[in-house]
Amino acid sequence: MDLITPDFGLFFWMLVTFALVFMILKKFAWKPIVQALQEREENIREGLENAEEAKTELANVKVRSDKIISDAIVERDQLIRQGRELREKITAEARNHAEEEAKKILDSARDLIEEEKAAALSQIKIQIASLSVEIAERILRKKIDDDEVQQELMTSLLDEFKLN
Amino acid sequence: MKLYGIKLRICLFALLTAAISMQSVFAAGAGGGDGEFDPGSFIFDHIADAYDWHLFDINGKQYSVPLPVILYTRDKGLNIFLSDKFDHGHAAYRGFRIEHEGPDKGKIVVAIDDHTTDQEAATPLNLSITKNVFGMFFAAAIMIWIFLTIGSRYKRDPKKPPKGVQSLFEPLILFVIDDIVKPAIGEKKYVMFLPYTLTLFFFIWINNMLGLVPIFPMGANVTGNISVTAGLALTSFLAINLSGNKHYWQHIFNTPHVPVFLKLPIPIMPVIELVGIFTKPFVLAIRLFANITAGHIITMGFFCLIFIFAQVSAAFAYGGTVLAVAFGIFITFLEMLVALIQAYVFTLLTSLFIGAAVEDAH
Numbered sequence: 001m002d003l004i005t006p007d008f009g010l011f012f013w014m015l016v017t018f019a020l021v022f023m024i025l026k027k028f029a030w031k032p033i034v035q036a037l038q039e040r041e042e043n044i045r046e047g048l049e050n051a052e053e054a055k056t057e058l059a060n061v062k063v064r065s066d067k068i069i070s071d072a073i074v075e076r077d078q079l080i081r082q083g084r085e086l087r088e089k090i091t092a093e094a095r096n097h098a099e100e101e102a103k104k105i106l107d108s109a110r111d112l113i114e115e116e117k118a119a120a121l122s123q124i125k126i127q128i129a130s131l132s133v134e135i136a137e138r139i140l141r142k143k144i145d146d147d148e149v150q151q152e153l154m155t156s157l158l159d160e161f162k163l164n
Numbered sequence: 165m166k167l168y169g170i171k172l173r174i175c176l177f178a179l180l181t182a183a184i185s186m187q188s189v190f191a192a193g194a195g196g197g198d199g200e201f202d203p204g205s206f207i208f209d210h211i212a213d214a215y216d217w218h219l220f221d222i223n224g225k226q227y228s229v230p231l232p233v234i235l236y237t238r239d240k241g242l243n244i245f246l247s248d249k250f251d252h253g254h255a256a257y258r259g260f261r262i263e264h265e266g267p268d269k270g271k272i273v274v275a276i277d278d279h280t281t282d283q284e285a286a287t288p289l290n291l292s293i294t295k296n297v298f299g300m301f302f303a304a305a306i307m308i309w310i311f312l313t314i315g316s317r318y319k320r321d322p323k324k325p326p327k328g329v330q331s332l333f334e335p336l337i338l339f340v341i342d343d344i345v346k347p348a349i350g351e352k353k354y355v356m357f358l359p360y361t362l363t364l365f366f367f368i369w370i371n372n373m374l375g376l377v378p379i380f381p382m383g384a385n386v387t388g389n390i391s392v393t394a395g396l397a398l399t400s401f402l403a404i405n406l407s408g409n410k411h412y413w414q415h416i417f418n419t420p421h422v423p424v425f426l427k428l429p430i431p432i433m434p435v436i437e438l439v440g441i442f443t444k445p446f447v448l449a450i451r452l453f454a455n456i457t458a459g460h461i462i463t464m465g466f467f468c469l470i471f472i473f474a475q476v477s478a479a480f481a482y483g484g485t486v487l488a489v490a491f492g493i494f495i496t497f498l499e500m501l502v503a504l505i506q507a508y509v510f511t512l513l514t515s516l517f518i519g520a521a522v523e524d525a526h
Contacts, residue, residue, distance in 0.1 A: 003208065004390055007389075009289075010297055010389060010391035011392075011394060013293070014297075014396070015399075017297075017301060018363070018367060018396070022360065024308055025308065025311050025312075025362075029308075030362050031359075032318045032319040032322075034341070034355070034362075037318075037334075037337070037341065039323075040322065
């Protein structure tokens, strides 16, 4: 068989073999392989895109969370300040109120004392009067017999009353 | 660790190849003991196709695997028999013999007796399963087995990372897809040409690689045979021209941006372009054939050096053997590279031609 003369038999079998291999592999090998490789490529591409997206999303989230935190700090400060103001206000109010109340109580107490005093005085006066009458009565009962003594007492008593 | 293992395996492969090639040369040298060792005919016997698969010679007796001979003539009809009936070309069988002389040397012709050819009769239609056909069948079987295995795995779990033989072929498949076909044909249309280009690449590559392994049923010089490369070129020709669009054919018969006097009255440009359609695949066929054949010739040549030296003196033969084996191993490594490069070049050029044929008008 010559080196450079094509041989029909070999040429024929070559075409048959190649065609068979091509048809079998096309259906059962290249289709799933190419499909799987493309799928994988697509997967990787998608994965990378998703990762990129997630990254920007994460950055956004960070910005947002930073904003939320700073807002919260501002709000907290405000709340604290408000609270302090409120507390001071309440304390001041309470103090004023208490002072007023105390004053009121004191006033009423003073009035009561004054009234009680007046009542007591009048009571005492009545008591004194009745006592004096009684005393007088007793003295009278005891010393009525002795004129001299009686006289003397009468005078002294009368002196005393005069003094009043 | 894994890379080291692969390197080791490649080294072993090269050593084994070299060692066995040498053995077959020894066998041939010993077989031709009756006369002078003729490296030319020895090498060309190796790279040429044959009706039986020669394994080795022991004491001048040839041991070979007989292959089916399939012949058809109008007179004798279909004849199918094993090639050992020819007794290595020494006998005729059913009126056929292997011609040893003349322009039909090596072909099966109609015989009158064991030693004479019927010059009147036409050469029979010969569809024999020759050494190359058998080697090609083997390569095709291996190819189908490998890729069906891989394919079913991709089908079963496409998202899993590749393993085993799949991880050997996936980089190559991706190389063909991403570095050859996609850039050559273009993002939009490459997918429909993938089955053909992938088959082409691996058919050439696997046949090239198996051609380097000198153990039956490998080692046939399949891609170093002009008939095979012509067949591959024909598939390439069909793929290019059947996929050619309007723009492609317009470019051939009425090339734009070319002065009218080159087209009328003598159609110089259309003729040149039309010839170009045929030269492209023709060059593909010649390139692959020449490269692979050259590789086989060089490898065999180095091993033949041993016997050429041996005819001078024994000491020369020992020195020559060391040198020849060293060079043989080197060339085997080189041929492994060439096997891949030629598969790459054939596929790349075919893809580029297809790319030009399906390109949209711009």
